[in-house]
Amino acid sequence: MSAAAPTAARGGLRLRGVSKSFGRGDSQVTALGDLDLDVAPGEFVAVVGGSGCGKSTMLTLAAGLETPTTGSIDAGGKVALMFQESTLLPWLTAAGNVELALQLRGVPTAERGALARQLLGRVRLGRHVDKRPHEMSGGMRQRVALARVLAQDAAVVLMDEPLGALDAMTRDQMHDLIEEVWLDAGFSVVFVTHNVREAVRLADRTILMGARPGRIIHEQRIQVPRPRAMESAPCVALAADLTQRLREEVARHDEADYFEI
Numbered sequence: 001m002s003a004a005a006p007t008a009a010r011g012g013l014r015l016r017g018v019s020k021s022f023g024r025g026d027s028q029v030t031a032l033g034d035l036d037l038d039v040a041p042g043e044f045v046a047v048v049g050g051s052g053c054g055k056s057t058m059l060t061l062a063a064g065l066e067t068p069t070t071g072s073i074d075a076g077g078k079v080a081l082m083f084q085e086s087t088l089l090p091w092l093t094a095a096g097n098v099e100l101a102l103q104l105r106g107v108p109t110a111e112r113g114a115l116a117r118q119l120l121g122r123v124r125l126g127r128h129v130d131k132r133p134h135e136m137s138g139g140m141r142q143r144v145a146l147a148r149v150l151a152q153d154a155a156v157v158l159m160d161e162p163l164g165a166l167d168a169m170t171r172d173q174m175h176d177l178i179e180e181v182w183l184d185a186g187f188s189v190v191f192v193t194h195n196v197r198e199a200v201r202l203a204d205r206t207i208l209m210g211a212r213p214g215r216i217i218h219e220q221r222i223q224v225p226r227p228r229a230m231e232s233a234p235c236v237a238l239a240a241d242l243t244q245r246l247r248e249e250v251a252r253h254d255e256a257d258y259f260e261i
């Protein structure tokens with residue numbers, strides 16, 4: 001774990017010999033094959049890999065939404081998910097969406113309103129609690145989604161391209177916010193992204209996945225002190241190395257496809 005590890009680290013995730021196949025016979029797809037992954041309590045792991053290599057499948061399994069074909073998955077506490085789309089209920093305000101998560105967690109009615117406002121304050125939406133999703137920008141909606149994650153009081157947070165639809169400036173702001181919230185809350189994060197620089201900006205460790213079947217082919221501990229600037233020399237150098245490895249992996253499959261044809 002990095003020197004800037006959260007004070008009250010919790011969560012953790014362990015995948016052992018996890019494989020996942022979809023379909024049967026000729027149409028069977030082995031999305032993941034014999035994957036081992038350990039995420040320490042409070043650790044922030046970023047996952048990159050070519051399209052279709054099984055990143056989302058890994059998160060879906062880790063969240064317990066699908067069962068693995070083989071292997072075991074153990075999460076050290078409650079798991080919350082965050083996606084590229086905020087998946088807010090459109091008829092509820094920002095506060096209403098967060099209150100719903102609090103209700104599902106069993107927080108008493110009388111406490112929900114104040115707690116929802118407090119959580120929205122933590123993601124800098126204190127002045128927008130009464131806005132509905134259509135009245136908010138994409139970045140604001142993702143901040144509500146982050147507040148909803150906090151409302152779930154999860155120990156493991158799985159993020160699937162959560163910033164993929166945002167412009168570069170908003171994305172930068174979200175990096176700062178996600179880092180701040182994570183350091184404060186101490187949960188483990190598995191963060192899937194196509195943006196290599198983002199992975200290096202945020203993670204204690206980056207993981208590169210290869211395809212067919214999906215598996216971990218490289219990992220790198222990121223020891224650049226926080227807070228990091230994506231454009232700083234050490235971040236750029238680490239991102240360049242990861243990009244090169246990703247390119248080689250993607251090219252290997254393109255070539256395989258070519259010869260299969």
Ligand SMILES: Nc1ncnc2c1ncn2[C@@H]1O[C@H](COP(=O)(O)OP(=O)(O)OP(=O)(O)O)[C@@H](O)[C@H]1O
Nearest residue numbers: 022023029031049050051052053054055056057058
């Ligand atoms: N429910 C499903 N039924 C059949 N095949 C599936 C299913 N879910 C995923 N797959 C297949 O498993 C493989 C891995 O898919 P997955 O979505 O996990 O990849 P990914 O790395 O997240 O891709 P991307 O980066 O494009 O989002 C792909 O070949 C995909 O078509």
